[in-house]
Every structure is written in C-alpha cells, then in structure tokens.
Amino acid sequence: MELLAGYGLAAIVxxxxxxxxxxxxxxLTGFGMAILLVPVLALALSPLDAVLLTNFLSVFIGLSEIRRLLRGAERSAWVIIALVALTTPVGLYLLSVTSPALARVVIAFIALSAFLAILLPRRGALDHHPATTGSVGVMSGLMTGYAGMPGPPVVPYYVGRDIPRETAKASMLLIFTCASTTGLVSGAALGVLEATLVLLAVLLFPAVLLGNWLGNKASGRIADRTWRICVGLVLGAAAVAALVKALG
Structure with a gap:
C-alpha cells in the first residue's frame, strides 16, 4: 500500500x-475525463502513473457500459480502434525521443487544432472519407502514446458531423475505452505499470461511476446545441491549459 501511503487525506479528497x-x-459530453483528471493526479503521482491510473479508470467505466457502446457506436469506430492499437507504441517511442519542451508544444498545437475544428460548420452524416477516418485513427493512436489523450483528433471527427448525439458519444467512448486498454498493455510491456495502481483505481472508481451516471442524466436533458457548446467549452479549456503549460 505504499502508493496509497503517499496520499494525505487532502490529496485523496x-x-x-x-x-x-x-x-x-x-x-455529459462523451470525452474529457483524461484531459481533466491527469493534471490533478499528477500533483501527487508521477505523470506516467497519473496517465496509467486514468487509463485504468477509463477502462473500468467503459466496461461498465460496454453493451450500450457496442450497440450505439458507428462502424468507423472499429477502424479507428485498429489504427490506435497499431500506432500507440509509435507515440510512446516518439515521446521517449522528444524533449519535454517540444512535446508540450506539440500537444498544445493538437489541442488547439481540435478546438478550432469543433467551431467549423457541421458536416453531413456520411461525410467521413476513408482517408479522413484513417488519419483520425493514426493521430489518435499517436496522441494516446504521446500524451495519454486520444480525444483531440476523435472529438471533432464525430461531434463535427450531423449525426445523432448518442451515436457520437458511443463511438467516442468505445474508442477511448480501447485506447486506454492499449495504453495499459503498452505500459505493461514497457515494465512501467505498477500493480498498486489498481488499488487506487478501485478506490476512485465509485466517484467515477457516480459522476458518469449524473453526467449521462444531464446529457439527456439538454438540447443538442447546448451539448455541442459544452463540448466546445471543454475542448477550449483543454487547449488553453495546454498552451499555458507549453509557454510556461
């Protein structure tokens, strides 16, 4: 329980x-857990452990609703998932040979690009050329390995199209669940996955389960336009935070 011993009461709360x-x-939005959670956990854990712990929580909550995700996701999600599995190790390698300063700039640029993309007019429901889908899968895998953030390429791809909200959310969440699984497998293969992280994940999971349930209920009560505004705000906040970190 050494990992838990490193947390004071205030840190656990x-x-x-x-x-x-x-x-x-x-x-509420279908994404954002890693973007918001990793920086807080990194205050008490190493950045690597914070990313891996968030991956555990993402897998846990994804498995709790896997039937709904499988039923509602678009077929394009499986293409992206396959490419994420192939390119996540490449992202990890690129991170290992990149200076932290340059890595922060790259991450900030991608986060800002995702925010700008979400502001573009919505595209048609069938407007997803195979080349576009493929590039989203490759970029998402690279971002999963590079920063533990598969979302920036995926969110504009689904939210920016004129498709049902639940289809977009199920597709994104299925991809993120599988991306987190790939991240854990990669961490285990590299020998950096600590078994004690599972204990902390179990401790935090009830809070994740409750928060996700309330977010889903709130999502069902707001208009589509309001939901898309919420998505844009979360992406915008992530972009600002990434830019501040890069410039700092």
Whole structure:
C-alpha cells in the first residue's frame, strides 16, 4: 500500500473530487475525463502513473457500459480502434525521443487544432472519407502514446458531423475505452505499470461511476446545441491549459 501511503487525506479528497468531476464531464459530453483528471493526479503521482491510473479508470467505466457502446457506436469506430492499437507504441517511442519542451508544444498545437475544428460548420452524416477516418485513427493512436489523450483528433471527427448525439458519444467512448486498454498493455510491456495502481483505481472508481451516471442524466436533458457548446467549452479549456503549460 505504499502508493496509497503517499496520499494525505487532502490529496485523496482532491483526487476523489477530480474523479467525480471529470467523470461527470465524460457522461455529459462523451470525452474529457483524461484531459481533466491527469493534471490533478499528477500533483501527487508521477505523470506516467497519473496517465496509467486514468487509463485504468477509463477502462473500468467503459466496461461498465460496454453493451450500450457496442450497440450505439458507428462502424468507423472499429477502424479507428485498429489504427490506435497499431500506432500507440509509435507515440510512446516518439515521446521517449522528444524533449519535454517540444512535446508540450506539440500537444498544445493538437489541442488547439481540435478546438478550432469543433467551431467549423457541421458536416453531413456520411461525410467521413476513408482517408479522413484513417488519419483520425493514426493521430489518435499517436496522441494516446504521446500524451495519454486520444480525444483531440476523435472529438471533432464525430461531434463535427450531423449525426445523432448518442451515436457520437458511443463511438467516442468505445474508442477511448480501447485506447486506454492499449495504453495499459503498452505500459505493461514497457515494465512501467505498477500493480498498486489498481488499488487506487478501485478506490476512485465509485466517484467515477457516480459522476458518469449524473453526467449521462444531464446529457439527456439538454438540447443538442447546448451539448455541442459544452463540448466546445471543454475542448477550449483543454487547449488553453495546454498552451499555458507549453509557454510556461
């Protein structure tokens, strides 16, 4: 229990609140848990452990609703998932040979690009050329390995198209669940996955489960336009945070 011993009471409460809040955003928008949770966890854990712990929580909550995700996701999600599995190790390698300063700039640029993309007019429901789908899968895999954030390429791809909200959410969440699984497998293969992280994930999971449930309920009660505004706000906040970190 050495990992848990490293947490004071205030840190544990902060982690629980962050887990609850980030899961609420996940349930509401269909993404955002890693973007919001990793920086908070990194205050008490190493950045690597924070990413891996978030991956555990993402897998846990994804498995809890896997039937709904499988039923509602678009077929394009499976193409992206396959490419994520192939390119995540490449992202990890690129991160290992990139200076931290340059890595922060790259991550900030991608986050800003995702925010700008979400502001573009919505495209048609069938407007997803195979080349576009493929590039989203490759970029998402690289971002999963490079920053533990598969979302920036995926969110504009689904939210920016004129498709039902639940289809977009199910597709994104299925991809993120599989991306997190790939991240854990890669961490285990590299020998950096600590078994004690599972204990902390179990401790935080009830807060994630409750937050996600409340977020889903709130999502069902707001108009589509309001939902898309919420998505844009979360992406915008992530872009600003990434830019501040890069410039700092």
């Amino acid at each position: 902060a982690a629980l609140l962050a887990a609850f809040g980030s899961a609420f955003v996940r349930g």
